[in-house]
Amino acid sequence: MNRTLFAASFEREEDLLAAVAEARRLGCTVKDAYIPYPVHGLDEAMGIRPSRMGWACFFFGAPALAAAIFFQTWVAAIDWPINIGGKSFFFWQAFVPVSFEFTVLCAGLGTVATLLLTQGLLPLRRSAIPDMGATNNRFVLVLVRSGTPFDADEVMSAFLKCRAVETKEFPEGAS
Amino acid sequence: MNPRRLLLVTSVLGAAALIFGGFPETRKLYPSLLLVGFFPLSLTLGAGVFIAIDYLTGARWSAGLRPLAVAMTRCYWPAALALLAALVLGHKELYGWVHATGAHVAPAQQAWLAPGFMLARAAVYLAVWGGLLGRIRGQGSAAAFLVVFAVTVSLAGFDWFMALEPGWASTMFGVYIFAGLFLATLSALAVGTVMTDGAGEPALNDDQLHCLGKLLFAFGTFWAYIWYCQYMLIWYTNIPEEITYFLRRHSGGWAVLSITNVGLNWLVPFLALLPQWTKTSRKILPRVGLAVLAGHWLDLYIMALPRFSGAGASFGVREGLLFLWVAAAFGTLALRQFNRLRER
Numbered sequence A: 001m002n003r004t005l006f007a008a009s010f011e012r013e014e015d016l017l018a019a020v021a022e023a024r025r026l027g028c029t030v031k032d033a034y035i036p037y038p039v040h041g042l043d044e045a046m047g048i049r050p051s052r053m054g055w056a057c058f059f060f061g062a063p064a065l066a067a068a069i070f071f072q073t074w075v076a077a078i079d080w081p082i083n084i085g086g087k088s089f090f091f092w093q094a095f096v097p098v099s100f101e102f103t104v105l106c107a108g109l110g111t112v113a114t115l116l117l118t119q120g121l122l123p124l125r126r127s128a129i130p131d132m133g134a135t136n137n138r139f140v141l142v143l144v145r146s147g148t149p150f151d152a153d154e155v156m157s158a159f160l161k162c163r164a165v166e167t168k169e170f171p172e173g174a175s
Numbered sequence B: 001m002n003p004r005r006l007l008l009v010t011s012v013l014g015a016a017a018l019i020f021g022g023f024p025e026t027r028k029l030y031p032s033l034l035l036v037g038f039f040p041l042s043l044t045l046g047a048g049v050f051i052a053i054d055y056l057t058g059a060r061w062s063a064g065l066r067p068l069a070v071a072m073t074r075c076y077w078p079a080a081l082a083l084l085a086a087l088v089l090g091h092k093e094l095y096g097w098v099h100a101t102g103a104h105v106a107p108a109q110q111a112w113l114a115p116g117f118m119l120a121r122a123a124v125y126l127a128v129w130g131g132l133l134g135r136i137r138g139q140g141s142a143a144a145f146l147v148v149f150a151v152t153v154s155l156a157g158f159d160w161f162m163a164l165e166p167g168w169a170s171t172m173f174g175v176y177i178f179a180g181l182f183l184a185t186l187s188a189l190a191v192g193t194v195m196t197d198g199a200g201e202p203a204l205n206d207d208q209l210h211c212l213g214k215l216l217f218a219f220g221t222f223w224a225y226i227w228y229c230q231y232m233l234i235w236y237t238n239i240p241e242e243i244t245y246f247l248r249r250h251s252g253g254w255a256v257l258s259i260t261n262v263g264l265n266w267l268v269p270f271l272a273l274l275p276q277w278t279k280t281s282r283k284i285l286p287r288v289g290l291a292v293l294a295g296h297w298l299d300l301y302i303m304a305l306p307r308f309s310g311a312g313a314s315f316g317v318r319e320g321l322l323f324l325w326v327a328a329a330f331g332t333l334a335l336r337q338f339n340r341l342r343e344r
Helices: A013-025 A042-046 A053-079 A092-118 A152-161 B003-021 B026-057 B061-073 B076-099 B107-112 B115-133 B139-160 B173-195 B206-237 B240-249 B252-272 B284-304 B317-343
Strands: A004-010 A029-034 A139-144 A166-171
Touching (some): A004 A152, A092 B206, B026 B061, B026 B076, B026 B115, B026 B139, B026 B173, B026 B317, B061 B317, B107 B115, B115 B139, B173 B206, B173 B284, B206 B252, B206 B284, B240 B252, B284 B317
Antiparallel strands (some): A004 A166
């Protein structure tokens, strides 16, 4: 079922924060906010739980670290030990840079891939930003119209009180 | 017990214990004095760097830390005088190897480390820092301080600590000194801000404390990175005049101290401050700060003491007391300056 979305644009971040608080007070579902730069306290205001991206990073990084250490140990000390300047075969000091770089590479690429996949940011997909002003100087709040009881007039007047400069209604998937 | 009284009692008891229980053995006297001067000096200089970075970046989150940082910079002169006393009194014992008969020292190095020139340089560094610290009041003076400081702190590190080790040289040493200094300063700020919070609104809100925790986390890792860079290149090339520095510090009792050093300066802040909630915790963050401050003392101890400690390493009750006394005395002075600033 296609839901109907309701977007309101603001010119100042304080107005957006006030509108988010107002919308939640009225029992609306906040779908998303499109903003030109990170706004302090918006996550808390929208009631978004802390991101689990850190765990994704950890689960890509930890096996990479283990694999890098194992591979270097196997090469240098087990499969083909070579005496280099009398140093021990298991010369962990020299493993550090490679292990570090490999861990960062895997964790970084894995985290970016996780972000793109979970957020649906795939190539050729059309942008879902309802007001392109959000890429410039506007703060856009998107609410879900159906599902929860939603009194459009009440929400509208609340937004106007928060100095909304533009509001519109549109079916999900279009913009 | 309020923090002021706690610090005062610790510093008085520490001083009494040192006098009656005995200062570290005589041969350790001058390098220990060097630490007594440089440990608090590094905190006052780090506070200056913190203020300068604030001005240059136009940071607002750290406004609540400004009085504390300014109070720390105002403890500069006692620390500078203690350091100068250590250099003047102990010059022969500390750096006398340069002029010993039979020592193979390059003429240029011999000239650079000549007592008169060395002490004159030290006086210039200390006078310039002291002059600039109190005058950081805008972007221009902040930039000037940082540029002058970056050069002079490296040279001071070479002069005062690297030159303790006969014939040893490391190009990383200047950065290494700075990394330890700034990490310890952030720890002192974390300890100080929680300590000086009264019953009212705290100086830093949770978001701002989170920022301080992130800086502490980042600079712990920066310190480890610099430590490793210095160690790894010397280990890899394995040149006799370079590797002896680490051979001594990585065997016997010194190895235990060296591992503890990396643990306190990097592993503790890294592991303890990984999650967000510990960075904003007013219980955990200052405790991590205290561990790092002890680590900073140990770091300097490992740099300065090995040549004066005979065969084995020892970090006993007396060395611990000396650290407690210096840290508490610095805390007392800084707290007094802080309260004076607040009353105005």
